Amino acid sequence: MWTQREIVLEPRPRGLHLVTGEVTGALPELRGVRAGLLHLLLQHTSASLTLNENASPDVRRDLRTWLDAAVPEDFAWTHTLEGADDMPAHVKATLTGPELTLPVRDGRLALGTWQGITLCEHRDRGGARRIVATLWGEPG
């Protein structure tokens, strides 16, 4: 049983954003999977997808603060034509990664209690972001 679909995430400001609901809401077929996996590829190189703490927004803010400090705009970049936030965005996206594979059990994502799918938007104005979602598993 395979489902493959493009999901377009609405534009968000720079920072980390929970998108679990937006992703699962676009995949009603999840409910029909007894045991399987959901793969998500973000088709961009200046934003990323992670699993992060889904309760305290201050955890997401602190994550952004650390990333901004570790990968500063003021650095020996040579690729600067697309703006000061562009090259740091590529590095942050490389460190945190563009794709996730998540287990599906009894029609739901089998995440930990505190885990949420997180869009890491590293550009000031990244615009809408596109995900290719692939779901497969045993129906039940």
Place this chain on the structure above:
Amino acid sequence: MWTQREIVLEPRPRGLHLVTGEVTGALPELRGVRAGLLHLLLQHTSASLTLNENASPDVRRDLRTWLDAAVPEDFAWTHTLEGADDMPAHVKATLTGPELTLPVRDGRLALGTWQGITLCEHRDRGGARRIVATLWGEPG
């Protein structure tokens, strides 16, 4: 052919720990897979799963030393209620990631000679850690 199972890793101190044997020992079904994949999701946001050098323990120690230096407890954190080791743990877990997909060939994980599944425990007292393991492939 799908197998999905929860594996509880025993509590370990802060640091990097090889858990290949503990994981594969909990999955006797591995031996029945000719070609397939094993997916592991660690259901936590302050520990992570990586593939690392499986021989020299000093490589794992040096990795920890670097992570502690790059993500210090003494930083402009705002989320500090759960202890000085908590927010650095979330950042380190985000950098190293909570999940792995590994190829299975002829009944065994097809890892490189020097690769081992590594639990990165970023908390001082993280307690037991839970993995959802999903195995699927062609029997043979």
Place this chain on the structure above:
Amino acid sequence: MWTQREIVLEPRPRGLHLVTGEVTGALPELRGVRAGLLHLLLQHTSASLTLNENASPDVRRDLRTWLDAAVPEDFAWTHTLEGADDMPAHVKATLTGPELTLPVRDGRLALGTWQGITLCEHRDRGGARRIVATLWGEPG
């Protein structure tokens, strides 16, 4: 439908290198998959696989510059027997990761316009690098 194959990447100097063509060229079965996934495991702990910008080589150079600055050879390493570039290579490989799962749609990788499969060679002379490629999906 399962295909599993070892791909040996030719030796490359330290730095980031696009290998999309080398990988897909070794997998003619891709063309027969309507909807599926391709998993790539690099069987090494001092190099890594990422998705990165496939157009500007200066983005790849800047990524290397940042990694070299963030994980310097001059640090409190204890594991130094295999050369000054070895322990930094393990850390960089851990941060960027050894494996990728990529969606396949209508016989092609469904990557973003600017995404390319990137071998991050963190050693000065890493030699040939081995990938285990696993492809599965619905034929069509």
